[in-house]
Amino acid sequence: MSRILLAEDEEVLRMLIMDTLEDEEYDVDEAADGKEALDYLQNHEYDLVILDYMMPVFTGLEIIEKLRGGNQTFQGKIMMLSAKSQTYEQEKIIQAGADYFMAKPFSPMKLVEKIEEILNEV
């Protein structure tokens, strides 16, 4: 079973994504800010990390830098959620080391489809 970490500070969105992913029988941990996300990442392995861009303590971008920067070797896939939909913002996110980008607002069904696609590739 694939393991997923979801880091999203908007409570209602987190609920929605958690419920949707658990319905699909993924094993999901949830973090409400950047600090919680990092704690999880230090102690567990994940196939996929879903990060919101704007979060308290550490932003999604800062977490990616910690996972992919320097001599770090994070093996899983990273997906970033963001309302910043301009192309140059997306490029910045991909350049920092994210594998996928999903613009907010997204349809929950689209998100699940995308996740399935990613995890099938792994």
Add this chain to the structure above:
Amino acid sequence: MKLEKYQSHLFKNIKEQLSQWFEEDKIDEINNEEVYRFLHSIKGTAGTLQLGGLMQLSDYLLLANNEMEIVNWRKNELRNFLFDLIELTYAYEHFNDVELKTEVDRETAAGLIQIIDDDVSMLIFLKDILEENGWMVITNTDPEKATQQYFDMQPDCLILDVQLPSKTGFQILDDIQQHNEKYFIPKIMISIQNDKESRLKAYKMGADDFIGKPIDVEEFLAKMDRHLQRKRLFDQSVLIDELTQVYNRRFFEDSITRFFQDFKRTKQGFTIAVLDLDRFKCINDTHGHLMGDQVLMEFAKFLKQSIRSSDIVFRYGGEEFVVIFPRASNEDVERLLNQMIQNFSTVLFTSKDQTFSVTFSAGVYTVEEEAVTPESAFKKADGSLYLAKRSGRARAMGAKSSNMLFKKKVLNISIVDDDVIIRTMLTNILESMELDHLDMKVAAYENGGLFLASNQAKENHPHFLILDGIMPDMDGLEVLKTVKQAKNAACFTVLMLTGRKSEEDIARALQLGADDYVTKPFSVQELQRRIERLVKQVK
């Protein structure tokens, strides 16, 4: 996918935040960072929850917020700033019932726009921005009902979403195609699917315009303005009211503007009278609508015969008429109208075996100062009409006779309701009401105990109380009972908010001395009108 659960969770969070800001006494000022985070959080969440209107509104508020550069908000300023959001939250939660209750008096409508969309928050959002621009809006989520209403109301403009649950917007266009050919009604399609194929299809099916979602509000309003202007130009060839053969409301609007322009040039004053048949609804109910029409025709004929050739009669809508008297003083018109009321009451109508007579009331206002606008002049005349009705009907009242009734009095207004949305919304409505002759003091309480313990409740000033019927701990009926048994019981005018199906509660409330009731969920406009009416009663 069922999103209701998450949607209601979001609304619950919104409510909690509002309650914390507006109702905790410890808080005097609210830091703008909190406000920004609040709006940002809604914006980020609403779109995914298919609350397009809420997303657009919060986005709009965020932009406005950026421009305002406020560091700390005072409570009432913030409440005002967030009012549309509060109203949307309320309307969203109660929409399905409100939709059924929305009644529009077509004849008195400015420009009537019909919107069909299944995203309710989008409906509410569009309705709000369009109504702010002075148009009237009817909304539908159900295509069948929408088509029916389209034929009934004949809106001035139709906006419809391409994707709808049981029928597509294209199919609706198909259904009304027959009608399209006979009447000129602009039709605009909106869609999240903004590709060339959809656009072409829309135009081929008879749409006049196509707008992609999310909507650019400024562009949308500019387009609407143009569509409605074209429609108006088309309609303006019609100036006479078909039934009564006097000028119609549209022509009144044009005429009054012209009178004001002339006044600025010539400085010659003129008098406006608003006339309304007394208990007209009763005539319709007792003798039928055909008889009602007969009375209207006769009344219009009587008016034309009773005035000078330079005076102009308009049918303003329903049983309401307006007469403009050039170069006539307030006293002269008041005297003339009182004479006319006498004369008209001797005209006899016969329905089957019954004979009856009809009276009317009138409010008069004379334009003598340049600062007055057409709207405020009409409002003043209408206000005098209101006083004429309140003073027993069958009379005309002008500035002088109604002035004697004006005294600046303290009016306490209390709202007791356990729903924070209703409390904030009503506070805002009441505080923004213009009542020149009253010094209003508005307060809101989340339960009856707090209200009864307040100082205001014990004062001997007139007191307008809006009371929720169903509340935890102490319900509204109990509060009402206590109020009505108090020493200052006579000070109170009570409006109860009751559940729709609780006829027993309504009967009980009236029995206990409530002056009026509104069933929940209520339309905001309806409640506002009701409040205005009751507040004016307070003497």
